[in-house]
Amino acid sequence: MYPIGCTYRHLMTTGEAPEIGTAIRRMRRWRGMTLDALAGLSGLSKGYLSRIENGRQAVERRSTLAKIANALRCSVGDLTGTFVPTDQGDSDVHGAIPDIQFALVTTNLDHARSAPQRPTAELKAETARVADARQACDYTEVGRALPSLLVDLHATAVQGTGDDRNEALRCLILTCQVTTLLVRNLGENLLAWNAAQRGLQAAERLGDPVWAGVAEFAYTQALVSLGAYDEAHEHAQRALRELGPDDDKSIQVYGTSLLTAGFCAVTAESGQADDEIAEARNLARRVERPNAFWLGFSDANVDLWRMSIALESEDPVLAAEVAARLAPEAIPLRSRRATFFIDHARALAGLRRPDREVVELLRRAEQLAPLRTRNNVFVRSMVTEMIERSRRDSGGRELLGLAERMSLVRPA
Missing domain, CATH: 1.20.1050 (Glutathione S-transferase Yfyf (Class Pi); Chain A, domain 2)
Structure with missing residues (x-):
């Protein structure tokens, strides 16, 4: 039993960031909830949840995190935790x-x-x-x-x-x-x-409605990080209602809002995103000076959103196909190239490709954006799953080095 008055956040403050499975198990036990009960409340299978808790299954979708967090009556952030710096x-x-x-x-x-x-x-x-x-x-x-x-x-x-x-x-x-x-x-x-x-x-x-659309984009991103996908979808839709693709800059805000709306609909499991992706693609081809308002909107960026949406739709095949056609050098922004490598790794992991291929993509992402990569919830989940496999199989230096930098294992 945990001491009276002990809070969950206190339990999680142990000097190192727990991986997601451990965080879920701790919260479940703190709530006095069985795995069967969590399965029933979340709509996920008991076996699937057990594999996540034991690090044998990576969390592959944001909606999965949201379902577990809702069932446990906590925030998504309580499960993903805060990264412990290593350098x-x-x-x-x-x-x-x-x-x-x-x-x-x-x-x-x-x-x-x-x-x-x-x-x-x-x-x-x-x-x-x-x-x-x-x-x-x-x-x-x-x-x-x-x-x-x-x-x-x-x-x-x-x-x-x-x-x-x-x-x-x-x-x-x-x-x-x-x-x-x-x-x-x-x-x-x-x-x-x-x-x-x-x-x-x-x-x-x-x-100004264009600047309001810029602000709405940031707000949707914050809502997504909290697992509030329906609310994020509403704000993206509001930006679309008040905007029109009239000039180069407004096109980019409108296109970004389209992609956000499609992503949120898929993540909230309330709709599809095919129409939004197609319209955004047409708009991107009209853009003369990309990256207005630092949104990164471009033809290549539409592909990056398409990959993310495919992953949220449990379609790693499509995500991998888009990645195979998209040359990393066609992505001008360092931050977005890092996202490309992370999502490509997620796609290959979903296809159960060899761990060395996944680790190589994560290594390239880490070279571009160390902190962003190490703190990414999906990267941490993938690395945890691969560590569990490596303990049963042969392991690998690149994987263990990445895991150490993420504080998921201690240096030998």
Whole structure:
């Protein structure tokens, strides 16, 4: 029995991040729930859940996590946990979380605690630099810059007038997008939601439907990380209703909203995404200058969404076919190339291809984006499953090295 007054989060704070199966088993036992009961409440089979709990089955879909979390009356984040840093770069990024959180807690769009510290033009340039750094996976630099940027943008948005105020609001929407995507990748899902909410508030003050669509995208990503797929779908649909693909930039926001809506419908098991993918593909071919608002929208990016949607539809064959046709060098953004390798690995793992092929793809993702790869819930689940197999079979140096960097095993 666990001590009276003991919270689940306290149980999970053991000095190292548990893998998902262990987290599910701990939560189930803390709830006093049998495996049969969890199977009945989640709609998943007892054998499947048992294999997940024992690390013999990777979690392959977000909807699976959501079903288990709902049955256990906890958040998805309670099951995925927060990654424990293993090198200085990772530690520096995680060390920025309290400052980012403090910056959001101590600011609002009604009044400023201090006067603006930097000219608007400088804030605009800094916003672009930080957004570029996130897409380049330079998370240490992003984490270092965000707290002061958030504070300064709020001050200008509140105290500035005319063009300065509007520019600060636009920059705040982008900075909240960067914040949302960064901290979500660190497992800080509630903080991501708070940052995305602030971006929505800035968009409401600005009153521009295109910028509102940009803010809605960040908000849907935060909702997805919390397992709120139906709500994310509603927000993507709202962006579509208020937008129109009128020019190069609005096309990219509209196309991203289409893909988000399709992804969320599939993940929530409430619809398909074929029409959204087809329409987004046609729009991508009209784009003249990709990556407006740092959304990465392009023809190659549509393929990346198609892979993710196929994986959520339990169709690793289609995901692998798309990956085979998509050359990594055709993906200009480092962050999106890392996503490609991760999803390609998920597809091969779903097809039960040799572990060495999966590990090689994960190694390439880790080279591009170490922290993002090591903290990815599906990567951690795949590596855990492969470790269990390697203990029964012959193992491999690349796999064990990756597992050590993810804190899933201790160095020998």
